[in-house]
Amino acid sequence: MSAVAPDGRKMLRLEVRNAQTPIERKPEWIKTRAKMGPEYTKMQNLVKSEGLHTVCQEAGCPNIYECWEDREATFLIGGDQCTRRCDFCQIDTGKPEPLDRDEPRRVGESVVTMDLNYATITGVARDDLEDGGAWLYAETVRQIHRQTTNRADGRTKVELLAPDFNANPDQLAEVFSSRPEVFAHNVETVPRIFKRIRPGFRYDRSLKVITEARDFGLVTKSNLILGMGETREEISEALRQLHDAGCELVTITQYLRPSVRHHPVERWVKPQEFVELKDEAEQIGFSGVMSGPLVRSSYRAGRLFQMAKEKRGAYTASQAV
Known part of the structure; x- marks a missing residue:
């Protein structure tokens, strides 16, 4: 077996070990049907004609038909090279390009052109930058809000799916203030296997970042990927820990292996277990839950946000009685 990755670099020892396990055959329930509604078709034509780029189409997301029908889309910022390596993630690890300070404005323009109701902004970790990329994330939110202020259907709502910024108070303050x-x-996975799956992150630090965001007054959200070696009991414990940390919204999904270099799939979680986990998460107290084999963290993001708003509104009303 060649020890060279597709991008020409030498494979890491972990990648060589992963590659000894062939790509797993997906079960029958890991499939989606294309449902092309009028809004999706309009968005598809617009993206193609304007030369726009979204994570939705470039990553081949199975939920693109539903999300685009709701006029929701996801954008990746900060380049295509991440300074950290997670064993499930298809984004390459390497030295990023210099910071593109015009990127937030261009993303804002794309959101305006697509007339989005809801935009999810995600990106790579930028530990090479003095501020960890905090300005980039914050400015992208500001640009979208600013450029859509006079939108006929209301200002575009923004979900920021961010790294942990090493829990640096100044960097978090910059991001939260947007x-x-x-x-x-x-958090993606459970404590026992977290360090192996996400060596550049720390589980407790991730929980701390969520708590800080909640304390700032922001609606908070996280995701768990199943099938990387966790147990059923560990999933339940992670859900409780997330909720205790102040997480309001959670998505739960099946791990799909991007390539042989990535962590092998340990198990295929059956649809019924996802239903049970949704019920459990709701009983724990999450305001909104999306759980399923093909759910992704930005799936039905606008609807989840609305659930959190309604839950907060109901709580405020109850306190006023």
């Missing part, structure tokens, strides 16, 4: 409608930070 006031995204939702601040999302994904």
Whole structure:
């Protein structure tokens, strides 16, 4: 077996070990049907004619038909090279290009052109930058809000799916002050295997970032990917820990292996278990839950945000009685 990755670099020892396990065959329930409604078709034509780029089409997301029908889309900022490596993620690890300070404005223009109701902004970790990329994330939120202020259907709502910024108080303050409608930070997996799966992150630090965002007043969200070696009991414990940390919204999904270099799939979680986990998460107290084999962290993001708003409104009303 060649020890060279597709991008020409030498494979890491972990990648060589992963590659010894062939790509797994997906079960029958891991499939989606294309449902092309009028809004999706309009968005598809617009993206193509304007030369726009979204994570939705470039990553081949199975939920693109539903999200675009709701006029929701996801954008990746900060380049295509991440300074950290997670064993499930298809984004390459390497030295990023210099910061593109015009990127936030261009993303804002794309959101305006697509006339989005809801935009999810995600990106790579930029530990090479003095501020960890905090300005880039914050400015993208500000640009979208600013450029859509006079939108006929109301200002575009923004969900920021961000790295942990090493829990640096100044960097978090910069990001929080941009006031995204939702601040999302994904823990992705359970404590026992966290360091192996996400060596550049720390589980407790991720929980701390979520708590800080909630304390700032932002709606908070996270994601769990199943099938990387966790147990059923560990999933339940992680859900409780997330909720205790102040997380209001959660998505739960099946791990799909991007390539042989990535972590092998340990198990295929059956649809019924996702239903049970949704019920459990709601009983724990999450305001909104999306759970399913093909759910992604930005799936039905606008609807989840609305659930959090309604839950907060109901709580405020009850306190006033």
